[in-house]
Amino acid sequence: MKGEGNLRGLVYAALFGALTAVGAYIAIPMPPVPITMQTFFVSLAGALLGGVLGAMSQVVYLLMGVIGLPVFAGGKAGFGVLLGPTGGYLFGFILGAYVTGRLTAMRKEAGLWWLMGAMLAGYVFIYVPGLLQLMAVANLDLGRAVAVGLVPTIPGGVVKIVLAALVVRKVRGYFKT
Amino acid sequence: MLRFGDYTPRDSLLHGLDARVKIAASAILSVVALTGGWSGLAALTIAGALSLRGAGLSFKEVLGAMKPLLFFAFLLFTMHAFFHEGRPLIDVTGAGVLAGLYTAWQYLALVAVGIFLTATTPPSELVAGLGRLLRPLERWGVPVGDISFMVAVSLRFIPLLLGEYERLRAARAARGADWEGGVAKRLGLAVGLVIPLLLGAFRRADDLAVAVEARGYGHRAPSSLRGGEMGSPDRRFLAAVASLALVVIVLHHALPLP
Numbered sequence: 001m002k003g004e005g006n007l008r009g010l011v012y013a014a015l016f017g018a019l020t021a022v023g024a025y026i027a028i029p030m031p032p033v034p035i036t037m038q039t040f041f042v043s044l045a046g047a048l049l050g051g052v053l054g055a056m057s058q059v060v061y062l063l064m065g066v067i068g069l070p071v072f073a074g075g076k077a078g079f080g081v082l083l084g085p086t087g088g089y090l091f092g093f094i095l096g097a098y099v100t101g102r103l104t105a106m107r108k109e110a111g112l113w114w115l116m117g118a119m120l121a122g123y124v125f126i127y128v129p130g131l132l133q134l135m136a137v138a139n140l141d142l143g144r145a146v147a148v149g150l151v152p153t154i155p156g157g158v159v160k161i162v163l164a165a166l167v168v169r170k171v172r173g174y175f176k177t
Numbered sequence: 178m179l180r181f182g183d184y185t186p187r188d189s190l191l192h193g194l195d196a197r198v199k200i201a202a203s204a205i206l207s208v209v210a211l212t213g214g215w216s217g218l219a220a221l222t223i224a225g226a227l228s229l230r231g232a233g234l235s236f237k238e239v240l241g242a243m244k245p246l247l248f249f250a251f252l253l254f255t256m257h258a259f260f261h262e263g264r265p266l267i268d269v270t271g272a273g274v275l276a277g278l279y280t281a282w283q284y285l286a287l288v289a290v291g292i293f294l295t296a297t298t299p300p301s302e303l304v305a306g307l308g309r310l311l312r313p314l315e316r317w318g319v320p321v322g323d324i325s326f327m328v329a330v331s332l333r334f335i336p337l338l339l340g341e342y343e344r345l346r347a348a349r350a351a352r353g354a355d356w357e358g359g360v361a362k363r364l365g366l367a368v369g370l371v372i373p374l375l376l377g378a379f380r381r382a383d384d385l386a387v388a389v390e391a392r393g394y395g396h397r398a399p400s401s402l403r404g405g406e407m408g409s410p411d412r413r414f415l416a417a418v419a420s421l422a423l424v425v426i427v428l429h430h431a432l433p434l435p
Binding site for chain 2: 007008010011012013014015017018019021022025026044056059060061063064066067068069070071074075076077078079080081083084137159162163166167170171174
């Protein structure tokens with residue numbers, strides 16, 4: 001996005017922070033587990049706003065949860081959630097948006113495959129801290145952490161990446177103005 | 178009726194405290210909920226029940242605010258009861274039930290901490306309090322002013338977006354969209370829902386940016402009427418919360434409590 005750091009950029013980062021919060025409440029019925037749209041908006045924030053503003057949007061999201069608003073998955077709130085078993089994923093949102101944003105910006109007009117690759121790389125940066133913290137806090141070994149915290153989300157994750165890449169190509173024209 | 182995450186204007190001890198103190202207290206208490214074990218959860222629940230009056234809330238109100246989340250709590254319970262230690266078990270094990278109870282209780286405790294904070298503090302004070310808590314970071318070049326501005330804006334976008342999403346979903350349903358069918362069809366439906374949501378939101382964001390710019394944002398540090406100095410009730414409350422947390426966590430690690 002043009003003009004990082006200006007007012008419009010700040011407002012858009014705030015918007016994507018809010019979208020990530022709303023994403024916790026939007027569930028698409030998919031087997032085996034319904035998927036929420038949070039990581040979908042993390043991908044969009046990175047791809048549409050760029051690395052820095054995308055990461056800022058997720059900082060804003062985390063701060064809303066820290067000041068007690070029920071924006072984390074399932075309506076949880078509070079600083080403790082960041083230290084809890086699923087807190088690593090939330091820190092990962094910041095990294096994920098940044099990585100997706102930087103990779104997307106490497107191409108002038110990223111194609112569908114490049115976008116999906118950038119988003120997949122972003123997911124890696126969401127899940128690595130997520131799984132590490134899950135292992136540390138819930139005392140799980142790597143195998144169990146992967147079985148609980150990664151495997152059930154793979155089908156939904158694939159769908160979200162495809163969806164996010166399609167949506168980015170449809171709406172990014174809006175950001176050129 | 179108190180809705181989850183809403184502010185209730187009352188005249189109570191907790192309402193009168195500094196927002197910074199309340200944010201810090203909720204951070205401490207949510208750490209207790211996560212690390213205090215069974216005894217920590219029990220202490221939190223008792224402390225919460227005892228401080229209802231100090232927050233100007235009734236037991237019924239807090240329970241009502243939690244009601245939409247009881248389903249999630251139940252889901253967490255069954256997940257642990259049936260799938261203890263990651264192994265899918267057909268029969269329910271005692272250890273699984275205990276783990277389920279613990280997780281569900283912990284979840285509700287985290288939700289309750291959030292309800293106490295948001296019910297007793299208006300959003301504008303929460304944002305101002307956050308800004309003042311983060312101020313020391315300015316020394317390292319963190320744009321604290323911009324960040325609190327973004328949190329304040331984001332906060333107002335949430336109900337707007339939720340309303341817009343409901344409206345779009347209802348409009349789609351009225352035109353006969355249903356979620357049955359293959360993955361490709363569901364994807365198509367989702368795209369048809371997300372794109373209008375995004376474009377509508379972008380337009381609102383642009384309008385907002387113009388409106389804020391027209392009011393001179395960024396040319397001068399914003400002034401605020403919110404937040405004075407911390408008084409002695411603030412200090413006493415924070416000391417009480419911190420000592421509760423200390424006692425609970427020390428007990429949990431020193432004694433062979435479950």
